[in-house]
Amino acid sequence: MVKRRKVGNPLALAVLAWLVLEPMHPYELGRRLKESEQDRNIKYNRGSLYMVVKQLAKAGFIAEQETVRDTQRPERTVYALTEEGRTELYDWLSELVAQPRHEYPHFGVALSLMVVLSPDETVRLLGTRLTALAGEIDEIRGRVDAATAQGVEWVFLVEERYRAALLDAEHRFVAELIEAMRHPDYIRKWQEMLGS
Amino acid sequence: MVKRRKVGNPLALAVLAWLVLEPMHPYELGRRLKESEQDRNIKYNRGSLYMVVKQLAKAGFIAEQETVRDTQRPERTVYALTEEGRTELYDWLSELVAQPRHEYPHFGVALSLMVVLSPDETVRLLGTRLTALAGEIDEIRGRVDAATAQGVEWVFLVEERYRAALLDAEHRFVAELIEAMRHPDYIRKWQEMLGS
């Protein structure tokens, strides 16, 4: 049910979204992405940005509007959103909001292969993860509080709160996991498996 | 602090992990990946597999052991884990367990751009996500229960439980978000923002 997009990179969605406001040149797009810290949710690097912009132009979602050279800096090509682009933006964003997608979190990989490590080693490693997780959660909370104090509306912080919610859940999960693996039953089972 | 690996694709880690058991040819690796349903946690397709195997061989983590043709099927090249490969496996897997990595979940992208949608539309979309999430959670629970009934050890189900934990947290988050956006304050603020 997930539509195959002509341009699939999330960075492209951000480009469309920013161009709703006004036409811009790629560098400016990049600047705003970083300034608004959206690069925390969307993988950003300049190379990909220019690539994505080219793809969007080819797909007809944005169009070259003019090429200016106001100061003596390199020429900058200003792009504007097309009607198709606007449609694509709403369609894509709606899908992303409405339909959960299968994710491949790094820790999932780790968990699925964890059996190759010994139980006590695993417990040790999970311990350091646990404290790291606590640290990240704190950091996000701090970031959100600071922004709120600055008067930033909560809509602009909602993804950070989402992140915190996920990390929180993971923290609880890891804590429980550690408990379970400390139990002698687990160790015994593990040894039996190796024996067979 | 996250080490830059010679081969970074998680699929490669799975290959190393399976080769700990015994030497195998790529097709067999693929078969086991699917059979053990690890392709739910690790993106798998045959093309990538052969690529990754080549990369691992070049990096010296696995070595071509023999080329057999037992039945009249195409030749199969059997690979074995090298000492360096074993080291890399433990090192990499340990890192993955101990250190949380920054993730870019699809929904995070959606949330960070959500402002471009109208509040009531957003609430509607979030509603359908909510039910979809509930469905997925059920499906996973079912899957875990069925496997447990079959006598599968819980270590082999731990990633599914992780997945469920995350989805659960997201479910709660979305439910709260819907509540918040239904509140007239939010709508007013949103309209003010557009006005400015």
Place this chain on the structure above:
DNA sequence: GGGGTCATGTAATAGGTTACATGATTCT
């Protein structure tokens, strides 16, 4: 014995990241 599908792999293409290049401004 002809039609599916299993087993196995390669090649073509598209997608993304890193590295490089270059003039402008700003700082000391």
Place this chain on the structure above:
DNA sequence: AGAATCATGTAACCTATTACATGACCCC
């Protein structure tokens, strides 16, 4: 005036995915 850093983009290089190819086995 030289060093650092900003602004801007292109090109080279990897990585990953899709499409193609081909013989064997299995079913009716």
